Amino acid sequence: MRTAGKARLAPVYIALVLLAAISVIPFLWMLATSFKHGSDVYTKVPSLLPLDRKTGEWSPTLENYEHVLQVGGLGQAFLNSVWVCLILVPGKLLVDALAAYAFARIPFPGRDKLFVVLLAGMMVPTITLLVPRIHVTQALGMFDSGWGLILPNVASVLDIFLLRQFFMSLPGELEEAARIDGAGRMQIFWRIIIPLSKPVLAVVTITSFIFHWNDLVWPLVVLNDPELYTLPLALQQLASSESGRAYYIMAGAALAVIPVIVVLLIFQRRIMQGIAFTGLKS
Amino acid sequence: MASPVLADKPAVTPLPGRRRRPGSGRRDHVIGWLLIAPAVIYFVIFLLYPALAALYYSFTDWNLRSAPNWVGPANYFDLLFDDVRYPHFWKSIRVTLQYTLIAVPLTLVTALAQALLINTIRRGSNLFRLLLFLPVVTAEAAVGAIWRWLYDPQYGLVNSFLGLFGIPGQNWLNTPELVIPALSFIAAWQCGISMIIYLAGLKGIPDSIREAAIIDGAGPVQRFRRIVVPMLRPTTFYLLVTGVIAALQVFGLVYVIFSGGGGRSVTGGPEQSGLTYVLHLYLFAFRYDAMGAACAMSFILFLFIMIITALQFRFVKQEAS
Secondary structure, eight states: OGGGHHHHHHHHHHHHHHHHHHHHHHHHHHHHHHTSOHHHHSOSSOOSSOBOTTTOOBOOOSHHHHHHHHTSSHHHHHHHHHHHHHHHHHHHHHHHHHHHHHHHHOOOTTHHHHHHHHHHHTTSOHHHHHHHHHHHHHHTTOTTSHHHHHGGGSOOHHHHHHHHHHHHHSOHHHHHHHHHTTOOHHHHIIIIIHHHTHHHHHHHHHHHHHHHHHOOHHHHHHOOOGGGOOHHHHHHHHHHHTTTOHHHHHHHHHHHHHHHHHHHHHHHHHHHHHHHHHHHHO | OOHHHHHTGGGTOSSTTTOOOTTHHHHHHHHHHHHHHHHHHHHIIIIIHHHHHHHHHTTBOOOSSSOOOBOTTHHHHHHHHOTTTSTTHHHHHHHHHHHHHHHHHHHHHHHHHHHHHHHHOOTTHHHHHHHHHGGGGSOHHHHHHHHHHHTOTTTOHHHHHHHHTTOOOOOGGGSHHHHHHHHHHHHHHTOHHHHHHHHHHHHTSOHHHHHHHHHTTOOHHHHIIIIIHHHTHHHHHHHHHHHHHHHHTOOHHHHHHTSSSSTTOOOOSGGGTTOOHHHHHHHHHHTSOOHHHHHHHHHHHHHHHHHHHHHHHHHHHHHHO
């Protein structure tokens, strides 16, 4: 490849810059619109910068954000989303990791058959489960409540599967030695398995945060009270009620998008590895 | 921590996993059950029961207002044959198949092109990978909002960009023929996961094979056709199957895109051109309270997905033998 030389790579870079532009410009357009004064948004020649429509001068504003956060209810929704993720993501990780540990390491009768049943459950499409799940949530008295958002999502067969695969790949000698030293199963779990599994735990945590932060469908069917709306649901509502005001909608979209992009920037390597791993495994 | 000390021990116990101290077996069973209990309770309440309940409801006339009555396979027959009660059922299938046939290949081709380009370069490959991945982590609600604004017939960026080349602007989301292509373009915009998986596949092709081909005088096109495409076949196949299964269930994006303006009046776009199967199902379940029919629809979809999955396994077995 060295002989290929830099000149031959030029077309490759040009193509990549064009593709990256298609990928990124919608976000720049979103940001630009969100910082524009209402009167500067609807112009014949669109601008990717918040410029004054008459003078063409730099004139960004924060009033769209103020409006959607306070009047549009997105401030409350942002906090709701943060709370849901703060409880749901660690809770789910704990439930999944405990089960995965038992499935990987603690032999008991019927264990492997049970695991196969769980895996078979993964085949059922979410939409099939949606209607009865609402019914179950109602029967448990959790409809239209924070717990109704959290509990019906508090475990994931896919995550149990991934964690089990990883736990099974850990060397058994460490555990065996700890047992001979008198350590119980739970001690082994917290002191040996968890510290050794940080990479895979990180992948599961990050992907589950992204999923639940973005999730629209479950909050859409389980919530009625606007006070409880999560960010995607509130954004969806805003997009309907303010459909003629792109500057408000784009400010709302930016609020939903930016936290996830920050997480992506911080953990990009982990996320990419996780996808390549889970993708090729299945 | 304790682990370095513990790490020295295995030499003493040559058969790890075999030696159990007496009495630890039964306690192990209890602990094992305790650890999986939360997950199993969850599984029974939120997966197993709903799946069985949905199957039962699909044979009833349940509409939330009265208790479900058993009606046998009537829902299934009505969905398939009664176009007065369900005038858009077949339309929703056509829309979904059209979307699948356009969006999935477009996504795979885009993803493969991106992966090949990134795999060629060294400097900046992480940056490009990151930028091309951004659309994937974006919430559906935001994707829908952003693209409605991009496709805006008067002020949207898409039309002004096309205008640069003298192409007249279109009313993308309000012209029945353009709805599916417009949605498919968004799907291809979000192809980042396939791109990452293709990249992993490309990294798996040994350098020696490519170098041998170069020595034998194979050009880039020949190398692509004779080496890259065949070696990536398992990856492509996996992405194709998962892509088709996902496309058949597309919902969030169409819901967001076609629910603006009228608040609760989701119709599935102009002349139902964006009425996908799951959107149609959702409307019957949560707008018209026709839970029985909605559950029947969901099982027709489930069956269809099972058939595709079974075909996939068959195909893979044939490949292997």
